[in-house]
Amino acid sequence: MPQTKFMMVRSPKLIKNNQIGYGWGNVDFSKFDNSTDLMKQGFKDVDVGRQTNQIKRYFNLKEGDYVIVPFSGTIAIAEVIGERSHYPITKGIQYGENRISVRYLKHNDGYFIPRINLSTALQNRLKIRMTVCDLSEFSDELYKHIESIKNDKLYTWNTEQELKLQQNTEKFKADLLSRLRSNKDINLQSGGIGLEHLIKEILEAKGYKAHIPAKNEKSGIQDVDVVATRFTEFSGKKEGIFIQVKHHDGTTDNHGIKQVAEYEVNEEDYSQIDKVLITTGDFKDNNFADLRNVTVLAGADFVNWIFDNLEYLSKESLLSLGISSLPTLL
Structure with a gap:
């Protein structure tokens, strides 16, 4: 199957005609079946100088190829239909005598795409001092513009970077969760204690007074690993967060829910009480947690919480997680 071509053709005056045009008014391209003939x-007695390749590129445009037509500060993209015609200068537009029918792609805001939406390399290529220029090396980028236009949207170079950023972010989160579960490539204190201190650090940076209770502080099943409290700024009311932390690789059962749910708190001392189970593992019995008013941050949700609060972690904590502070190219 012939490869789809992407060609720049400087032919801005024919957009209303659904055509592109090229010069050489004394040669009727439509009379010939191939570029060799x-x-x-056609050019037997004509000096074409260095323009042979441009003439051949233009003539060889076929149905399904794409043409990028530069305008001031913008471009338009047209799909080639392929019907050739010739308009002598007395009846047409100068430098547009040899024409090819096209279909200009239209989106919600019209035909034009701001050049700022293009990559720097493509913007620079459009400045080349040629009438016809091969843009096939930018086919991947141009296809994205074409697909966006078909969905009545405008693709931007920033959209591409945002997509890469999102992909990098999702990979970062997946890798971090894998590290937390396996304890590989991180330097947190083992036995879940490192996670407790990590959670405590974030909460303290957000204005809570946090501590890690002694393991024998309460009797029976009741147990929490981090207690955080703070007074609201305007009313002075006391908020409390009581967290049970599990370092699991696999599925966390309901035991942690029971531990934090049973943890005795004098409710009269608090205007708001949150009991939370945080686990690196998966948790499946959300109904069990809901019935006991326990919030669950499990697996990916826990990593999302860490990601959203990275700004509160010290450099040492970031390094212990294997997180670099160096800028990264997308």
Whole structure:
């Protein structure tokens, strides 16, 4: 199957005609079946200088190819239909005598795409001092513009970077969760204690007074690993967060829910009480947690919480997680 071509053609005056045009008004391109005959017969006595390749590129445009037409500060993209015609200068537009029918792609805001939406390399290529220029090396980028236009949207270079950023972010989160579960490539204190201190650090940076209770502080099943409290700024009311932390690789059962749910708190001392189970593992019995008013941050949700609060972690904590502070190219 012939490869789809992407060609820049400087032909801004024919957009209303659904055509593109090229010069050489004394040679009728439409009379020839191939570029070899065109060059041998049509240009037999014509000095084309260095423009042979441009003539051949233009003539060889076929149905399904794409043409990028530069305008001031913008471009338009047209799909080639392929019907050739010739308009002498007395009846047409100068430098547009040899025409090819096209279909200009239209989106919600019209035909034009701001050049700022293009990559720097493509913007620079459009400045080349040629009438016809091959843009096939930018086919991946141009296809994205075409697909966006088909969905009545405008693709931007920033959209591409945002997509890469999102992909990098999702990979970062997945890798971090894998590290937390396996304890590989991180330097947190083992036995879940490192996670407790990590959670405590974030909460303290957000204005809570946090501590890690002694393991024998309460009797029976009741147990929490981090207690955080703070007074609201305007009313002075006391908020409390009581967290049970589990370092699991796999599925966390309901035991942690029971531990934090049973943890005795004098409710009269608090205007708001949150009991939370945080686990690196998966948790499946959300109904069990809901019935006991326990919030669960499990697996990916826990990593999302860490990601959203990275700004509160010290450099040492970031390094212990294997997180670099160096800028990264997308």
